[in-house]
Every structure is written in structure tokens, then in C-alpha cells.
Amino acid sequence: MISPQIPHNEKERLDALLAYKILDSAPEKDFDDIVKLASEICQTPISTITLVDKDRQWFKSKIGLEFSEGARETSFCAHTLNNPKEMLIIPDSLDDDRFYDSPLVTGFPNIRCYVGVPLVDPNGYALGSLCVIDNHPRSLDNFQLLALEKLANQVINLLELRKKNFQLMENHNMLLSKYKDLEQFASIVSHDIKSPLNNIMMLAKMLQETNHDRLDDEGIQMLDYIYKSSEELKKLVDAILEYYKYDNEQVITNENIRLNDFMQYLIDILDTKNEFEFILPEKNHKIQSNKMALGQIFYNLISNSIKYNDKPKGIIYINFSETEDYYAISIKDNGCGIEKDNYDKIFNIFETLGKTDRFATKGTGIGLSTVQKMVQKLNGKIELDSELGLGTEFRIFLKK
Incomplete structure (x- = not known):
């Protein structure tokens, strides 16, 4: 042998x-x-x-x-x-x-x-x-x-x-571990950062009000900067917490939703002064989807259409169509538009284009990232078409 x-x-x-x-x-x-x-x-x-x-x-x-x-x-x-x-x-x-x-x-x-x-x-x-x-x-x-x-x-x-399969399992476990770290971070942010921020804002306001006669213009301006900076940071903290809250949401349950009724509910929340013209589909279509996820998607999109509109008369079109496999819902506005080079950036978390909205505030770069996350949870896809100075259209395709 x-x-x-x-x-x-x-x-x-x-x-x-x-x-x-x-x-x-x-x-x-x-x-x-x-x-x-x-x-x-x-x-x-x-x-x-x-x-x-x-x-x-x-x-x-x-x-x-x-x-x-x-x-x-x-x-x-x-x-x-x-x-x-x-x-x-x-x-x-x-x-x-x-x-x-x-x-x-x-x-x-x-x-x-x-x-x-x-x-x-x-x-x-x-x-x-x-x-x-x-x-x-x-x-x-x-x-x-x-x-x-x-x-x-x-x-x-x-x-x-x-x-x-083993590599996927290892990656899953690694991501799960990182997600738990993020959850812990969110908890720390919630309890250990928000509370001091609220105190700073309250003290700045109190100092400004109680010492108004003793402060010169520069002192009042400095306190105002402290308050506004703290407010911006608090807004970012709230947005981060909201983002990870929805990241952990389950979107299994579907409900019957009348589209026009649902959109009107969101419009009433977002356009309280009736400053915008909303054009809804002629028919009140019935769709089946997860109401929580859908609400988060269209709340953010309609909110952006309102905030980033620089026209004397803001118009927002909500359109609907469907195929055998998908519902197609679009939000189209006549706002300031988005440059094509920035199409991919706007869906990245914390990515902003550096612009202020019509209320003179900057975004957190979290809203559209949340929209994309929710669309993916619904096994759908999102498309964007925009022209600078003319407006933007987001098209959401939801799997039936």
C-alpha cells in the first residue's frame, strides 16, 4: 500500500x-x-x-x-x-x-x-x-x-x-448587536441629553425675561443664540429617536384605507392655515396597506412639499394609479425642486442639502431616510423626479 x-x-x-x-x-x-x-x-x-x-x-x-x-x-x-x-x-x-x-x-x-x-x-x-x-x-x-x-x-x-448562509447569519448577528448598541445609545440620548437641553433652553429664556432691563442688545442676542442652538439640537435628538423607533416597528398588519380620506387627515394636521392648494384624485380609492407606515411616509412627503415651497401659491398634487401588482401614489409640488446630483444624497440619514425651509429652519436629514425605510418595509419602491425651480414629484409603489 x-x-x-x-x-x-x-x-x-x-x-x-x-x-x-x-x-x-x-x-x-x-x-x-x-x-x-x-x-x-x-x-x-x-x-x-x-x-x-x-x-x-x-x-x-x-x-x-x-x-x-x-x-x-x-x-x-x-x-x-x-x-x-x-x-x-x-x-x-x-x-x-x-x-x-x-x-x-x-x-x-x-x-x-x-x-x-x-x-x-x-x-x-x-x-x-x-x-x-x-x-x-x-x-x-x-x-x-x-x-x-x-x-x-x-x-x-x-x-x-x-x-x-453561515456568513449571512454572522452578518445578521453582528447587525443585531450593533442595533442593540444603537438602542442603548437612543436610550442614553433620551434620558441623559434631552433633559439637560430642556434645562438650558428654560434657563436661557428665564435669564432673558428676568434680566431684560440689565442686559444690553448683545447679551440678549447671545441668550437668543443659546436658546435657538439648544432648540435645534433638541429637534435633532427627537428626530434620531423617532427614526430608530420606526426602524423597530413591525408593518405586518394591513388595513383597508380610503386614500382621499387618509390624505385629508394628514393635510388637516400639516396645513392648519389652509395656505396650500391640494388636488386629490377624483375617486376615493380603497387600498390595503399598513396605516402606521403609510402615515409616516406621506406625512414626511407632504410636510416637505409644504416646507420647501418658495412660490406665492403652493400647489400639491396627489395622484393614484394601480397595476395588477402595485399601487402607485405620487406627491407632486410646485416648490423649489432638487438638483439631479442630489437625488441619491437626500435619502441618506443625516444628509442635508444645507437649505433652510420657508420657516427659516434647517432639516435634520432624517425624514426622507425614514420614508425610504418604511417603503422598503412595505416591499415597495420610491422614485424621484424633480426640476430645480419648478417642483418635485415622489412616486411610491406599494406591493399589493
């Missing part, structure tokens, strides 16, 4: 194998189905998916064998590692100097015919083999050999899919 040689890239090969986290894993139906199919196609009593570890061969799936691993030094499959571009085909092991006196030939499982297809990962490392074994000398035909090659490719595909 001639023991298999150790490949020149053994360390890298073992690292590649360990990266799949598959050694000593539980049986999996997809792998088991492949060895059963290989055995049936090749009409052999034994078939295995063998992975070659440092000192052993381990069977991920097997048919015709009771043990789950064996020594590497007596392994047939370990020989496939040295020539990963070719099958190892042994019609009769008694005629092969490497195997004729092997304990796997002279004893159970009495290997006479062996065919092994190397399992090679996308980086070229041989991990083991898909093999079929018979206890009688024989040769496989071309159809059987080709089928084994294709099945070996499927084993690699399954291994890659398994690795990607």
Missing part, C-alpha cells in the same frame, strides 16, 4: 475546508440525495461525499458504509487531492500497486472498483471527493462518469450555499 502524498498547499487547503464549517456536521438531505443518486446511476453498493481532514477522511454523506470516518493514510479519496483536475479511476484495485494490499481492499469494504471525482472549491483547493465503490472489478461508462462530474459540481454548489 502506498499512502497518499500531502499536497504542497496543504495548509491553505485545510483552511479552505475549515471555512465551510462542515466537518462533523449533522446529515443533510441535499447531500444524502446526491450520494443516493450517484449510487443508483453507477449501480454501486457504496457511494460517499468524503472530506479529507488533517489526519482523517470524514463522510458528509454515505450509502453502504456504517462508519463515518477513517484514517487518511489508507484513504482512496485522499489520493484525489494530488491531481484535482482529474478523476481517480481504479477499475481493479488488485492491479494497482498503490492499493492492492490496502486493508480497505483485503478487508471491509473490500474495494475493487473505485471512481472518485475531486471536490474542488472556487479557489482551486481540493477538499475531498464524491466517490462510488464496488466490491467487484468493473469500469463505468461515459454517461456514468459525466453524471458523477455534474453531481460533484452540485456538492460544491451546496457547500458554497452553506458557507454563504
Whole structure:
């Protein structure tokens, strides 16, 4: 018996194998189905998916064998590692100097015919083999050999899919950990920052009112700056808390919503002085969606259409259409518009264009990020069309 040689890239090969986290894993139906199919196609009593570890061969799936691993030094499959571009085909092991006196030939499982297809990962490392074994000398035909090659490719595909699933799980756990850190941050912001900010604002106002006669214009102006700066910071803190609140919201439940009634409810909240003209669809369409998420989306969009309108008469159009799969709802205004270079920026959290609105305040860069998040939760998409100086249209497509 001639023991298999150790490949020149053994360390890298073992690292590649360990990266799949598959050694000593539980049986999996997809792998088991492949060895059963290989055995049936090749009409052999034994078939295995063998992975070659440092000192052993381990069977991920097997048919015709009771043990789950064996020594590497007596392994047939370990020989496939040295020539990963070719099958190892042994019609009769008694005629092969490497195997004729092997304990796997002279004893159970009495290997006479062996065919092994190397399992090679996308980086070229041989991990083991898909093999079929018979206890009688024989040769496989071309159809059987080709089928084994294709099945070996499927084993690699399954291994890659398994690795990607593990990576996704690790990424999910990492993101979950980061999200918990953000929740803790939000809690700290809520309790440890908002309270001092409120105190600063209250004290600035009180100082301004109680010492008005003793302060000169510069002193009054400085207190006014303190109050306004604190107010801006408080607004940002509230927006951050709101953003992460909606990030954790579930939007599973759908309700019947009459679109015009729903929009009018939001308009009454946002345009209390009736300064804008709103043009709604002629028909009061009925849609099914999550009312909380939809309210957050259109509250932000209508609010922006009001705040960033520089025309003497502000007009906001709300349009509706539908297809077999989607509702399409758009908010179009005749406001100041958005430059095309800024289309992508406005959906980034904390990204602002540096403009003040019609009330002389700056945005927090959170509203449209929240809109996009809510649209994604509803399995929808958002589109933007705008022309500087003429107006902006946001189109929301909601999956039915």
C-alpha cells in the first residue's frame, strides 16, 4: 500500500475546508440525495461525499458504509487531492500497486472498483471527493462518469450555499448587536441629553425675561443664540429617536384605507392655515396597506412639499394609479425642486442639502431616510423626479 502524498498547499487547503464549517456536521438531505443518486446511476453498493481532514477522511454523506470516518493514510479519496483536475479511476484495485494490499481492499469494504471525482472549491483547493465503490472489478461508462462530474459540481454548489448562509447569519448577528448598541445609545440620548437641553433652553429664556432691563442688545442676542442652538439640537435628538423607533416597528398588519380620506387627515394636521392648494384624485380609492407606515411616509412627503415651497401659491398634487401588482401614489409640488446630483444624497440619514425651509429652519436629514425605510418595509419602491425651480414629484409603489 502506498499512502497518499500531502499536497504542497496543504495548509491553505485545510483552511479552505475549515471555512465551510462542515466537518462533523449533522446529515443533510441535499447531500444524502446526491450520494443516493450517484449510487443508483453507477449501480454501486457504496457511494460517499468524503472530506479529507488533517489526519482523517470524514463522510458528509454515505450509502453502504456504517462508519463515518477513517484514517487518511489508507484513504482512496485522499489520493484525489494530488491531481484535482482529474478523476481517480481504479477499475481493479488488485492491479494497482498503490492499493492492492490496502486493508480497505483485503478487508471491509473490500474495494475493487473505485471512481472518485475531486471536490474542488472556487479557489482551486481540493477538499475531498464524491466517490462510488464496488466490491467487484468493473469500469463505468461515459454517461456514468459525466453524471458523477455534474453531481460533484452540485456538492460544491451546496457547500458554497452553506458557507454563504453561515456568513449571512454572522452578518445578521453582528447587525443585531450593533442595533442593540444603537438602542442603548437612543436610550442614553433620551434620558441623559434631552433633559439637560430642556434645562438650558428654560434657563436661557428665564435669564432673558428676568434680566431684560440689565442686559444690553448683545447679551440678549447671545441668550437668543443659546436658546435657538439648544432648540435645534433638541429637534435633532427627537428626530434620531423617532427614526430608530420606526426602524423597530413591525408593518405586518394591513388595513383597508380610503386614500382621499387618509390624505385629508394628514393635510388637516400639516396645513392648519389652509395656505396650500391640494388636488386629490377624483375617486376615493380603497387600498390595503399598513396605516402606521403609510402615515409616516406621506406625512414626511407632504410636510416637505409644504416646507420647501418658495412660490406665492403652493400647489400639491396627489395622484393614484394601480397595476395588477402595485399601487402607485405620487406627491407632486410646485416648490423649489432638487438638483439631479442630489437625488441619491437626500435619502441618506443625516444628509442635508444645507437649505433652510420657508420657516427659516434647517432639516435634520432624517425624514426622507425614514420614508425610504418604511417603503422598503412595505416591499415597495420610491422614485424621484424633480426640476430645480419648478417642483418635485415622489412616486411610491406599494406591493399589493
